[in-house]
Every structure is written in structure tokens, then in C-alpha cells.
Amino acid sequence: MTQIIKHHLNDAILMAYAAGSLPEAFNLMVASHLSLCDTCRAKAETYEALGGEVLEQMQANAAIPLDAVSLDATLALIAGGPVDTVPPMAHSCGVLPRPLRDYVGGDLNDVRWKPIGMGVKQAILPTSRDASARLLLIPAGTAMPDHGHHGTEMTMVLKGAFQDDDAYFARGDVEIAGSDLHHTPVADIHEDCICLAVADAPLQFDRLIPKIAQRFLRI
Known part of the structure; x- marks a missing residue:
């Protein structure tokens, strides 16, 4: 369909x-x-x-x-x-x-998730160094840390959905964020949200804890 x-x-x-x-x-x-x-x-x-x-x-x-x-x-x-x-x-x-699936080596059950805090998990995919790609699993109702962007970040929903200000993103939808966007995406309360996120520069966090964790989590 x-x-x-x-x-x-x-x-x-x-x-x-x-x-x-x-x-x-x-x-x-x-x-x-x-x-x-x-x-x-x-x-x-x-x-x-x-x-x-x-x-x-x-x-x-x-x-x-x-x-x-x-x-x-x-x-x-x-x-x-x-x-x-x-x-x-x-x-x-x-x-x-x-x-x-070519990058993961299978479907969702084959993803090697690693916890990064607040119940969120990620799986970094092997790509060239000029940009990063990762799968994110965000528990239902969870808000991601408020952040901006040093470059371009693209996020596509694979399962579930998330809300960002007045926009709602469901399966297949892509959010394109540049240096002009500062936001706090929130996963829909009805289902865990799984996304593909790619970025050509590190994210810009305002709060201290995400800033400290950023270095180790490669975000």
C-alpha cells in the first residue's frame, strides 16, 4: 500500500x-x-x-x-x-x-541498539565520514533534548510518529532541519518512534548534560 x-x-x-x-x-x-x-x-x-x-x-x-x-x-x-x-x-x-536493510543486514530485529539515556536507543550505521547516519528508537511520549544545528539534519520516521511544534511526522515523512531551526521533537504517546537521522555536522545542545554526552554518543 x-x-x-x-x-x-x-x-x-x-x-x-x-x-x-x-x-x-x-x-x-x-x-x-x-x-x-x-x-x-x-x-x-x-x-x-x-x-x-x-x-x-x-x-x-x-x-x-x-x-x-x-x-x-x-x-x-x-x-x-x-x-x-x-x-x-x-x-x-x-x-x-x-x-x-542493506546497511543493517536485515530488518528491525537485526538492529544492534545501544542505550543513550532516557530510554532512547541508537544504532550508528557505517557510512563515510563526511556525514553520519543513525537509527533512533525513542520511547512513546519522550521528548528529545532541545537542540539546534551546526549544519543540516534530516530525520525520517520509519515507525510510529513524532510531533515538532505544529508539525506531525509519521512513517515516510522527512523533517529537514538547518541552522535556523531550534526544536524539541516529542515521540507520539501511542507508540515508540523509530527514525533514521542523518547529519553533516554535530548537533548544538544548550543544556550541560547533553553537551557532555554528545562527545561520547557521537551526536
């Missing part, structure tokens, strides 16, 4: 994904969202087609020489991870989208 998704990826992120210019962790986020979202998947396919057309026109007009550095960069992108450019729609009844 198609997910009813209200919070989508923006065009800039989808174009960067189609162009192959996102960090691995962000590629994982986009691929996971596309496996659940018809709307963003169609946009990503359009941007891919446009990019292919531009390349064809360039090749038709002139030969483009490639040096050894260009070849190495291309091979590095190919070997960068198991994420497909535009993954097929997920037909499994599991909680984790297929791109995430």
Missing part, C-alpha cells in the same frame, strides 16, 4: 541526489525515502532523465577528455555503497526500507 506522506524532500536535495553529489549518509536517507514515496521518486527520476539528456547533448557536441583523477573519482562513487540511484518501491512488509 502506498504511504500517505505529507513531508517530502525538497528539489535541491533530489537534484543533488540525481547528480551524485550527496554524502553517503544523505544518499541513504534519500534512497530510503524514495522507496516509500511515489511523489519524490517521480521527481528524482525526472532529474535523472534531465541529467542524462544534458550529458548526451554534451557528448554530441564535443568529446570530453577524462584524466586519471576523473576516472578514480568515478570508480570511488561506484564503490561508495549499496544505495541504488533511484531504488525500486519497497514491497516487503518489514519496517526498514530496502536500502536500510
Whole structure:
């Protein structure tokens, strides 16, 4: 059944994904969202087609020489991870989208959770160092510490839901937070919330205890 998704990826992120210019962790986020979202998947396919057309026109007009550095960069992108450019729609009844299952090595029961306080658990996923990716399990009704952002953080709900100010995020919804957003997400009281979160910079905490824990928890 198609997910009813209200919070989508923006065009800039989808174009960067189609162009192959996102960090691995962000590629994982986009691929996971596309496996659940018809709307963003169609946009990503359009941007891919446009990019292919531009390349064809360039090749038709002139030969483009490639040096050894260009070849190495291309091979590095190919070997960068198991994420497909535009993954097929997920037909499994599991909680984790297929791109995430490739990183976890299975579905939700195979996640190796580690407690980080207040009943919250996380599992850091192996990605390149330019951005981090983690799964979060937030108990129902639990508020995450109030925080801001030094860079960009994207959070997608995989199970349950969370409330952030006036916005409500359920399965498949993505919240994109930049340096202008300071917030306190709260898991819905009816069910534990499981999310995929990716970030290209550490979070910015105001309270002392989260600041101390941040160094050890890699957040």
C-alpha cells in the first residue's frame, strides 16, 4: 500500500541526489525515502532523465577528455555503497526500507541498539565520514533534548510518529532541519518512534548534560 506522506524532500536535495553529489549518509536517507514515496521518486527520476539528456547533448557536441583523477573519482562513487540511484518501491512488509536493510543486514530485529539515556536507543550505521547516519528508537511520549544545528539534519520516521511544534511526522515523512531551526521533537504517546537521522555536522545542545554526552554518543 502506498504511504500517505505529507513531508517530502525538497528539489535541491533530489537534484543533488540525481547528480551524485550527496554524502553517503544523505544518499541513504534519500534512497530510503524514495522507496516509500511515489511523489519524490517521480521527481528524482525526472532529474535523472534531465541529467542524462544534458550529458548526451554534451557528448554530441564535443568529446570530453577524462584524466586519471576523473576516472578514480568515478570508480570511488561506484564503490561508495549499496544505495541504488533511484531504488525500486519497497514491497516487503518489514519496517526498514530496502536500502536500510542493506546497511543493517536485515530488518528491525537485526538492529544492534545501544542505550543513550532516557530510554532512547541508537544504532550508528557505517557510512563515510563526511556525514553520519543513525537509527533512533525513542520511547512513546519522550521528548528529545532541545537542540539546534551546526549544519543540516534530516530525520525520517520509519515507525510510529513524532510531533515538532505544529508539525506531525509519521512513517515516510522527512523533517529537514538547518541552522535556523531550534526544536524539541516529542515521540507520539501511542507508540515508540523509530527514525533514521542523518547529519553533516554535530548537533548544538544548550543544556550541560547533553553537551557532555554528545562527545561520547557521537551526536
